[in-house]
Amino acid sequence: MDETSRTRHAVDAYVDSTERRDWAALSELLAEDVIYEMPQTRERIRGKAAFLQFNSEYPGDWHLEVRRVVADGRQAAALLDARVGAEHQDACVWFEVSEQGLISRVTDYWPEPYEPPSGREHLVERW
Amino acid sequence: MDETSRTRHAVDAYVDSTERRDWAALSELLAEDVIYEMPQTRERIRGKAAFLQFNSEYPGDWHLEVRRVVADGRQAAALLDARVGAEHQDACVWFEVSEQGLISRVTDYWPEPYEPPSGREHLVERW
Numbered sequence: 001m002d003e004t005s006r007t008r009h010a011v012d013a014y015v016d017s018t019e020r021r022d023w024a025a026l027s028e029l030l031a032e033d034v035i036y037e038m039p040q041t042r043e044r045i046r047g048k049a050a051f052l053q054f055n056s057e058y059p060g061d062w063h064l065e066v067r068r069v070v071a072d073g074r075q076a077a078a079l080l081d082a083r084v085g086a087e088h089q090d091a092c093v094w095f096e097v098s099e100q101g102l103i104s105r106v107t108d109y110w111p112e113p114y115e116p117p118s119g120r121e122h123l124v125e126r127w
Numbered sequence: 128m129d130e131t132s133r134t135r136h137a138v139d140a141y142v143d144s145t146e147r148r149d150w151a152a153l154s155e156l157l158a159e160d161v162i163y164e165m166p167q168t169r170e171r172i173r174g175k176a177a178f179l180q181f182n183s184e185y186p187g188d189w190h191l192e193v194r195r196v197v198a199d200g201r202q203a204a205a206l207l208d209a210r211v212g213a214e215h216q217d218a219c220v221w222f223e224v225s226e227q228g229l230i231s232r233v234t235d236y237w238p239e240p241y242e243p244p245s246g247r248e249h250l251v252e253r254w
Contacts, residue, residue, distance in 0.1 A: 004199070038243075039238075040238050040240050040241055041240070041242065041243035043252070044252050044253075044254060045250055045251050045252075054251075057246075059246070068202070069199075070197045070198070070199040070203060070221075071197070072135075072196075072198050077197045077204035077206075077219075090166055092204075092236055092238070094197075111167050111238040112167065113168070113169075114167055116168035123172055123181045124181075126169050126171075
């Protein structure tokens with residue numbers, strides 16, 4: 001398996017184990033010194049133990065589904081569908097993988113819906 | 128040049144030509160039936176002419192800089208730093224490229240800063 005395939009596999013397994021709340025499986029994918037960042041809130045979590053705790057304590061009956069994974073050597077990006085009840089939100093997640101194939105950095109973006117500015121109605125359609 | 132390299136090159140050139148307002152150069156990168164989507168506002172623009180007009184009419188002295196490109200066959204994702212004056216915002220952009228190497232779909236996310244929810248202060252640091 002080449003580096004890109006290994007990275008893609010790690011990202012798929014990351015989403016799958018998180019969705020299943022299989023913290024043992026998730027733990028095996030993570031570097032000990034994994035860094036998790038949410039730039040929108042300027043929050044950072046350091047280390048596997050804290051990151052696993054963050055995920056296991058995360059409130060709500062949330063569900064994750066992969067919509068797209070783009071892998072490139074030891075980097076990847078995933079577009080996820082995150083659902084709580086009937087509410088869907090897209091997440092953009094950036095990954096870095098160590099030489100050993102462990103996930104060493106995760107950067108999460110949670111873009112929220114908003115109303116479009118006026119002045120471009122002549123160019124766009126809405127859905 | 129393999130497919131992934133060609134896609135990466137197209138994404139770099141897309142950002143570069145847009146930053147330089149070089150609409151002729153941008154036009155050469157785009158498929159005629161390019162689709163541009165902004166899922167946060169549920170807006171869609173169809174076709175090269177409308178997309179070029181949208182970009183050329185976009186207000187403000189905005190600047191784009193690539194922070195990361197992940198390319199994978201005919202798909203890619205780019206993390207951009209978008210700046211207007213002293214205001215920075217990250218953009219997450221997803222690309223699809225045609226068999227001919229032209230950009231056929233662009234999906235833009237503009238995640239906004241927000242205040243973190245309480246209850247996870249014991250796990251996170253702020254920056």
